[in-house]
Amino acid sequence: MNLEEIKSEIETNVPGCRLEIIPNGSPSGQHSLLVDADHAFAAAAYLRDAPNRQFDYCSNATGIDWPIKEVSTKVKTKKIVDGVEKDVDEVVKTQTGGYLEVVYHLFSVELRQGPLVLRMRTEDRAERIHLPSLTPLWRSAEYQEREIFDLYGVMFDGHPDLRRLLMWEGFEDHPMRRDYVDPDDYEYEPTAHDEVLKRAQAHVAAEGGR
Amino acid sequence: MSVLTDTPIDLTPDLPNDRSEGQLLEVSMGPQHPSTHGVFRMDVTLDGEKVVKLKPVFGYLHRNHEKIAENESYLGCMPYTDRLDYICSITNNWAYALAVETLAGIQVPERAEYLRVITGELTRLQNHAGLVGFLMQDMGASGTPLMYAFREREKVLDLFEALTGARMMCNYMRFGGCRVDVPSGWLQAAQKVIDGFPKFLDEFESLLMSNEILMARTQGVGVVTREQAINAGISGPMARASGVNYDLRKVDKYGIYDRFSFRVPLGEHGDVYDRYMLRVLEMRESIEILKQAMRDLPAGPIMDPNTKIRGFRPKAGEAYGRIEGPKGELGFYLISDGSPNPYRFRVRPPSLINLTLLEDMCLGQNVADIVIILGSVDIVLGEVDR
Amino acid sequence: MLGEGILKGLTETARNFLGSYVNKDRLTTVQFPEERLPQIEATRDFPFLVYDGSDWQAGLRCVSCQICEKECPPKCIYIEKSKDKKPDVTGKLQFYPTTFDIDISVCMSCQICVEVCPFDAIKMNVEFEMSSEDRFGGLLLRKEQLAKSNEYYNKIHPTEAAAVDAALAEERAKVEAKARQAAEAKAATPAPVAAPVAGETK
Known part of the structure; x- marks a missing residue:
């Protein structure tokens, strides 16, 4: 299975679709295909229905949270310092992340191929968190997209029944996000560590020490 | 399509x-x-x-397993996988170990692969034996078939205890191999259990297979067509009962499954009876695999010597590893950012996804049939809710 | 014939019922509190600390390296390291845990602490009748409850303990041989300082 081929195939068949191959650095070699949200549904429909592809089985759908992360890289630049040109190491800060990502693992039962890893990204993590739902194409995404909505807060447009799956109705936050803060339900624990210990100490201090 | x-x-x-x-x-x-x-x-x-x-x-047993795992080391995640589908902890270990091995490119020694097949197939035996017992219980055959099934399951659990130290929370596999080698006398005991198992299946078949009440209750109930099954991501015995010829042991040939000759039973109608029968037939095939694996078990190391269990840091990247669990396709999707904890740890729960068609199966059926349809899906809530 | 399947099934039940009087395979249960199944050797439930010799405080193998505390998945181990060093069973000066608590209501018996321990100091127990009404007091095991002798370890896991003992003896013999060599070298070249005590005597 060649990702380049699939990419050009989709590009010819779904006009206007922007695709990008995301390389995977691990020995697994499972590279993935990033699809823009506007054409994702059409691209996925093509992958499902094209006779030479037939990705009829969407095994896994999941979300990933990528909060904004500053990566500082050292870049050598030439600068004029005190009238003399010098090589100076300059730290360039670049921002990565800042979006929610949804990943689908597609397989073909008929042709016994796969996995094809399909990714979609939201524009940011707060407001523009809408992505097209692929449930009308693969029913298997129904509960999994509900789970992603529940735990990450991605809104799936076109999902027939987008409700929380695991958390209860009325729950506000999205627990799988990286910046999720646990509710403060302190309970004494004899062998507290790290975060739990800090919280326990704060509580003991608030109660006036013990 | x-x-x-x-x-x-x-x-x-x-x-x-x-x-x-x-x-x-x-x-x-x-x-x-x-x-x-x-x-x-x-x-x-x-x-x-x-x-x-x-x-x-859903959600009554939700503990956000995936979030817990993001704060654990790769080794520390292993015992938590036992608690997903607590009936078959060994296959959960295997799926997770396979995903980490794919992520880091680890080779598993041959003896460990054989031990994985042996313990994995024993897990399938005890899961299916338990399931058919429970299904009869759901159908109103109170007690007797369940106790017969549990009697056989108990023998397999005793084997697990002798090998891993625990009956259900085995925590047996490690990325790069298995934790312990078999103790002396274990292989003989296992052989005895395997040889005695077909007798139990025969007994079970004559007890129930041609039972008129069972057939009346199960045939034509909860039908899933082949197209529905594929589209809804149904996997494992439930998909094969609908005629989907998709067994990851044959498709992916993970581990050393290409060395064994076994058949993949397929159902025709996709109803509760087919799902039940398919599991009985699958147990017979598991016994065939077990016999071959026990015969060919080589000597050698059980752990890859180059794999560091503690302080394990795979290169940044991602991997999806999946196995044919007793309940269906059990997958683990891992993303590493080079730190000792997984950045993302996703479980593809077969029990949850097999429930996608629950409503479709139950519409128009009687209330009492919901119970057996749900029983035939084979769910474990530890995995559904995670 | 209608009813044939049911009759066949009933025959099977009857065979099992009657067979349970004669065949051990058909009746596998025991009457628990009075009768007990033999202990399976590999069985594990909660961790305990091994000590050598007869005095548990002196012989504790744990040197308070805190690896198990860090690796424990549910974080149920709590260790406080000592400020001073005490001689261990071989006479070498080592740190020791002033506090070693395991909250067994949190412990999930995964035995990762046993796997990562480089000193064979923590092992899995087989005692399971530990129910308590007090979640914090009764299920929090302190150092004195956790300490069990090496003989006890040998009793519950004979094969494993024998292997551990052999490995430890080998290691100690190596250390002793090294110390002896050092002492001999020192004796050959007269030195004003006394020979090192480490590993010399028990």
């Missing part, structure tokens, strides 16, 4: 409002219902005895 998906799926059928004959009754089955195999709830709307709407409610 499929007729099903060309029209939009109506997941919430509107109920007719002007009902002159009678009223609709809403029943909440569960979470403490004995037949739901755990804390699982279904909001069922009934028209007399017929189901007109069914909404499963």
Whole structure:
């Protein structure tokens, strides 16, 4: 299975679709295909229905949270310092992340191929968190997209029944996000560590020490 | 491709409002219902005895396994996988170990691969034996078949205890091999259990297979067609009962499954009876695999010497590893950012995804059939809710 | 014939019922509190600390390296390291845990602490009748409850303990041989300082 081929195939068949191959650095070699949200549904429909592809089985759908992360890289630049040109190491800060990502693992039962890893990204993590739902194409995404909505807060447009799956109705936050803060339900624990210990100490201090 | 998906799926059928004959009754089955195999709830709307709407409610056992794993080391995640599908902890270990091995490119020694096959197939035996027992219990054959099934399951659990130290929370595999080698006398004991198992299956078959009540209750109930099954991501015995020839042991040939000759049983009707029969047939094939694996088990190391268990830091990247678990395709999707904890740890739970078609299967059936349809899906709530 | 399957099934039940009087395979249960199944050797439930010799405080193998505390998945181990060093059973000066608590209501018996321990100091127990009404007091095991002798370890896991003992003896012999060599070298070249005590005597 060649990702380049699939990419050009989709590009010819779904006009206007922007695709990008995301390389995977691990020995697994499972590279993935990033699809823009506007054409994702059409691209996925093509992958499902094209006779030479037939990705009829969407095994896994999941979300990933990528909060904004500053990566500082050292870049050598030439600068004029005190009238003399010098090589100076300059730290360039670049921002990565800042979006929610949804990943689908597609397989073909008929042709016994796969996995094809399909990714979609939201524009940011707060407001523009809408992505097209692929449930009308693969029913298997129904509960999994509900789970992603529940735990990450991605809104799936076109999902027939987008409700929380695991958390209860009325729950506000999205627990799988990286910046999720646990509710403060302190309970004494004899062998507290790290975060739990800090919280326990704060509580003991608030109660006036013990 | 499929007729099903060309029209939009109506997941919430509107109920007719002007009902002159009678009223609709809403029943909440569960979470403490004995037949739901755990804390699982279904909001069922009934028209007399017929189901007109069914909404499963999840989350009673939710503990956010995936979030816990993001704060654990790669080794520390292993015992947590035992608690997903607590009936078959060894296959959970295997799927996770396989995903980490794919992520980091680890080779597993041959003896460890054989031990994985042996313990994995024993897990399948005890899971299916337990399942057919439970299914009979759900059907009203109270006690007897379940006790016979559990008697056999117990023998396999004793083997697990002798090998791993625990009956259910085995925590047996490590990325790069297995934790312990077999103790002396274990292989003989295992051989005895394997040789005695077909007798149990024969007994079970003559006890129930041609039973008229069982056939009347199960045949034609909860039908899933082949197209539906593929589209809804149904996997494992449930998909094969609908005629989907997709067994990851044959498709992916993970581990050393290409060395064994076994058949993949397929169902024709996709009803409860087929799912039940398929599991019985699958147990027979598992016994065949076990016999071959026990015969060929080589000597050698059981752990890859180059793999560091403690302080394990795979290169940044991602991997999806999946195995044919007793309940279906069990997958682990891992993303590493080079730190000792996984950045993302995703479990593809077969039990949850196999429930996607629960409403479709139950619509128009009697209330009592919900129980056996749910039983035939084979769920474990530890995995559904994670 | 209608009813044939049911009759066949009933024959099977009857055979099992009658067989349970004669065949051990058909009746596998025991009457628990009075009768007990033999202990399976690999069985594990909660961790305990091994000590050598007869005095548990002096012989504790744990040197308070806190690896198990860090690796424990549910974080149920709590260790406080000592400020001073005490001689261990071989006479070498080592740190020791002033506090070693395991909250067994949190412990999930995964035995990762046993796997990562480089000193064979923590092992899995087989005692399971530990129910308590007090979640914090009764299920929090302190150092004195956790300490069990090496003889006890040998009793519950004979094969494993024998292997551990052999490995430890080998290691100690190596250390002793090294010390002896050092002492001999020192004796050959007269030195004003006394020979090192480490590993010399028990």
